[in-house]
Amino acid sequence: MPDTAVLTAPDREAPAPPPPRGRRNRGPRRTPPLVLAFVLVPLLAEALWVFWPALQGFYLALTSWDGVSAPTFVGLDNFREMAHDDVFLDATGHTVLWLLLFGGLSAVLGLAAALVLQQERRGVGFYRAALFLPVVFSLVATALVWQAIYQPDGVLNQLLESVGLGNLRHAWLADQDTALYAVMVPALWRQIGYVMVLYVAGLKGIDPALYEAAKVDGAGAWQRLRHVTLPQLRSVNAVVLSVIVIDSLRSFDVVWSLTRGGPYHSSELLSTYMYSTAFQSLRLGYGSALAVVIFVLAFGVICSYLVRAFREAD
Amino acid sequence: MSAPSAPSTASASSTHSASATALRRRRAATAGFHLGAGTLAVLWLLPIALVLVTSLRSFDDIAAHGLGSWPRSFTLGNFGQAWNDGGQQRALINSLLVTVPAVLVTLALAAMAAFGLSRYDLPFRRSLLLLMLGGNLLPPQILLIPVSKLSELLGIYDTLPALVGVQIGFGVGFYVFVLHGFMRSIPPEIQQAAVVDGAGPWQIFWRIILPLTRPALAALSALSFTWIFNDLLWAITVLRSDTKMPITAALIGLQGQYVSMWNVIAAGSVIAAAPTVIVFLRFQRHFVAGLNLGAVK
Numbered sequence: 001m002p003d004t005a006v007l008t009a010p011d012r013e014a015p016a017p018p019p020p021r022g023r024r025n026r027g028p029r030r031t032p033p034l035v036l037a038f039v040l041v042p043l044l045a046e047a048l049w050v051f052w053p054a055l056q057g058f059y060l061a062l063t064s065w066d067g068v069s070a071p072t073f074v075g076l077d078n079f080r081e082m083a084h085d086d087v088f089l090d091a092t093g094h095t096v097l098w099l100l101l102f103g104g105l106s107a108v109l110g111l112a113a114a115l116v117l118q119q120e121r122r123g124v125g126f127y128r129a130a131l132f133l134p135v136v137f138s139l140v141a142t143a144l145v146w147q148a149i150y151q152p153d154g155v156l157n158q159l160l161e162s163v164g165l166g167n168l169r170h171a172w173l174a175d176q177d178t179a180l181y182a183v184m185v186p187a188l189w190r191q192i193g194y195v196m197v198l199y200v201a202g203l204k205g206i207d208p209a210l211y212e213a214a215k216v217d218g219a220g221a222w223q224r225l226r227h228v229t230l231p232q233l234r235s236v237n238a239v240v241l242s243v244i245v246i247d248s249l250r251s252f253d254v255v256w257s258l259t260r261g262g263p264y265h266s267s268e269l270l271s272t273y274m275y276s277t278a279f280q281s282l283r284l285g286y287g288s289a290l291a292v293v294i295f296v297l298a299f300g301v302i303c304s305y306l307v308r309a310f311r312e313a314d
Numbered sequence: 315m316s317a318p319s320a321p322s323t324a325s326a327s328s329t330h331s332a333s334a335t336a337l338r339r340r341r342a343a344t345a346g347f348h349l350g351a352g353t354l355a356v357l358w359l360l361p362i363a364l365v366l367v368t369s370l371r372s373f374d375d376i377a378a379h380g381l382g383s384w385p386r387s388f389t390l391g392n393f394g395q396a397w398n399d400g401g402q403q404r405a406l407i408n409s410l411l412v413t414v415p416a417v418l419v420t421l422a423l424a425a426m427a428a429f430g431l432s433r434y435d436l437p438f439r440r441s442l443l444l445l446m447l448g449g450n451l452l453p454p455q456i457l458l459i460p461v462s463k464l465s466e467l468l469g470i471y472d473t474l475p476a477l478v479g480v481q482i483g484f485g486v487g488f489y490v491f492v493l494h495g496f497m498r499s500i501p502p503e504i505q506q507a508a509v510v511d512g513a514g515p516w517q518i519f520w521r522i523i524l525p526l527t528r529p530a531l532a533a534l535s536a537l538s539f540t541w542i543f544n545d546l547l548w549a550i551t552v553l554r555s556d557t558k559m560p561i562t563a564a565l566i567g568l569q570g571q572y573v574s575m576w577n578v579i580a581a582g583s584v585i586a587a588a589p590t591v592i593v594f595l596r597f598q599r600h601f602v603a604g605l606n607l608g609a610v611k
Contacts (some may be wrong), residue, residue, distance in 0.1 A: 039426070053460035
C-alpha cells in the first residue's frame with residue numbers, strides 16, 4: 001500500500017513533490033461515496049433541527065409575532081423595547097449574578113472537593129459517588145426535593161426551630177429576597193459533583209515528580225497548590241469555565257420547577273423570561289430577541305471554547 | 315530471603331521512635347480525612363435520604379409531625395398512587411420511548427460522521443467538525459420557537475417522534491466531536507492493513523473502527539441516556555398533551571395535582587430518578603469516563 005502511494009504520486013503532481021505540510025497518512029485520499037453519506041446524513045439531521053431553526057430564530061428576533069398570524073417585520077424594535085423593560089433588566093442582572101455566584105462557587109467548591117478526594121485510599125470511591133450521585137438526577141426531581149426542604153413547614157425551618165434559630169424561619173421560595181439564592185443551592189448541589197469529576201481527572205494527570213521536586217525545594221502545602229497544582233490545571237480550568245458559563249446561561253429546569261421565575265420576577269433568569277414570554281405570553285418575536293441576547297452572552301465563551309477545540313482537533 | 319531483611323530490620327529499630335510518630339501522624343490524617351469526607355458525603359446524601367424516607371411515609375404522619383420529623387409510618391401506597399393515578403407509569407414509558415431510540419440513533423449517526431471525518435481526507439473536515447460542535451453549543455433558547463414551529467410544519471408537533479428528532483439533531487454535534495477525537499487516536503496502519511485485504515469503508519467502519527471505539531461509545535451512551543431522560547425544556551417545547559409528556563414534565567404535573575402531598579410527590583421523584591440512578595450505579599466507571607472524555611477533548 002505505501003508503495004503504490006509513492007509510485008502514483010509523482011505521476012499526478014510535479015516531479016519530486018514536497019510532502020504536503022501537516023498531512024498525515026490517514027487512509028485513502030479519494031473519499032468513497034459511502035463515507036460522504038456517513039458525514040452528510042448526520043449533518044443534515046443537525047441542519048434540520050439546529051442550523052435552520054437557529055437562522056429562523058435570528059430572523060424572528062426582528063419581528064413581532066403572536067404565533068398565529070404572519071410575523072411582521074419590525075427591525076430592531078424588540079431590542080429597543082428591552083432597554084425599557086424592567087423585567088428584562090432584572091433578569092439580566094440575575095443571570096449575571098447567577099453566572100458569578102453559581103459559576104464561581106461550583107468551580108471553587110468542586111476543586112476543593114477534588115483536592116480532598118483525589119487520593120486513592122480506602123472508601124474514597126464511596127465519597128466520590130456520594131458527591132456525584134445528584135448529577136444523574138433530573139433537575140426537576142432535584143427541585144422537588146429542595147421544595148420539600150424549603151416549605152414554610154419544611155425541613156429547613158424545622159431544623160432552624162430545633163436549634164433555637166426559629167426567628168430565621170422563612171418562606172424561602174416565596175420571599176423576593178431569598179428566592180434566587182434558594183434556587184441556586186439545589187443547582188450547586190447538583191453541579192459541584194460534576195466539576196469535581198473534571199478536576200479529579202485533571203489532578204490525576206499531574207506528574208507526581210513535580211510535587212517531589214517542590215517538596216525537595218521546601219515548598220509547603222499551600223505553595224505546592226499555588227505554584228504546582230493550579231498552573232498544571234490550566235487546561236481543565238478552561239473546560240470548567242466553559243461548562244459553567246454555558247450551563248449558567250442554559251439554567252432553566254431548576255428555576256422553572258421551583259419558582260417559575262417568581263415571586264414578582266425575583267428569581268427570573270433570561271432563560272425563564274424568554275420561555276414565559278414566548279410560550280405563555282405568546283410574544284414569539286420578543287422571545288426570539290431575548291434568545292438572541294442569551295446567544296450573544298454565550299457566544300464569547302463558545303468562541304473561546306471553539307478556538308481551543310480547533311487547536312486540539314488538529 | 316532472610317539475609318537482605320536483616321539490615322532493614324536493624325535500620326528500622328534504630329529509627330523506631332521516628333517511624334512510630336510518622337505512623338501516628340498518618341493515622342490521624344486518615345481519621346481526619348474520613349471524618350471530613352464522611353461529613354461531606356452524609357450532607358450530600360441527606361436530601362436523597364429525605365426523599366426516600368418521605369416517599370415511604372403516610373400523608374397523615376407527615377401532616378401531623380412535619381416533613382423533618384422521624385418517620386412513624388411505613389407504606390408503599392404512595393408509589394402506587396403516583397404510578398397509577400398520577401400517570402407516572404405512562405410518563406416513564408414515554409420517557410423510555412424517547413430516550414432509547416434517541417440515544418441509539420444519535421450515537422449511530424455520530425459514529426458514522428466521526429468515522430468519515432477522522433479517517434478520510436474529506437474537504438473542509440475540520441470546519442465541518444467545528445460547525446457540528448458549534449450547533450450543540452448554541453443556547454437552546456434560540457431554537458425553541460422555530461423548532462416548535464418546524465415540528466408543526468412537519469406534522470409531528472405533540473408527538474414523541476418530534477422529541478426524538480430534536481434530541482438527535484441537537485445532540486449529534488457533541489458526540490461527533492468526542493468520537494472524532496477518540497477515532498483519530500486509532501493508528502492508521504490498522505486501517506491500511508484492512509484496505510490491503512480488500513475491505514471497503516463499511517467493513518472498516520463496522521469490523522475495525524467501531525469495535526475499537528467501544529469504550530467511548532459505552533461512556534457516551536451512559537451519559538446521553540441521563541441527559542435525554544432528564545430533559546425538560548425540549549419536551550415542553552414540542553409536546554402539549556399530558557398523556558405524551560415524559561417523566562420530568564409529568565413530575566411537575568404531579569406537583570400541581572398533589573399539592574403539598576409530599577408523600578406522593580416524593581414517590582414520584584423516586585420513580586423519575588430511578589432509571590438514571592440505576593444506569594449510573596451500573597455504569598459508573600463509563601459514566602465518569604464519559605464526562606472526562608467530553609471535557610478533556
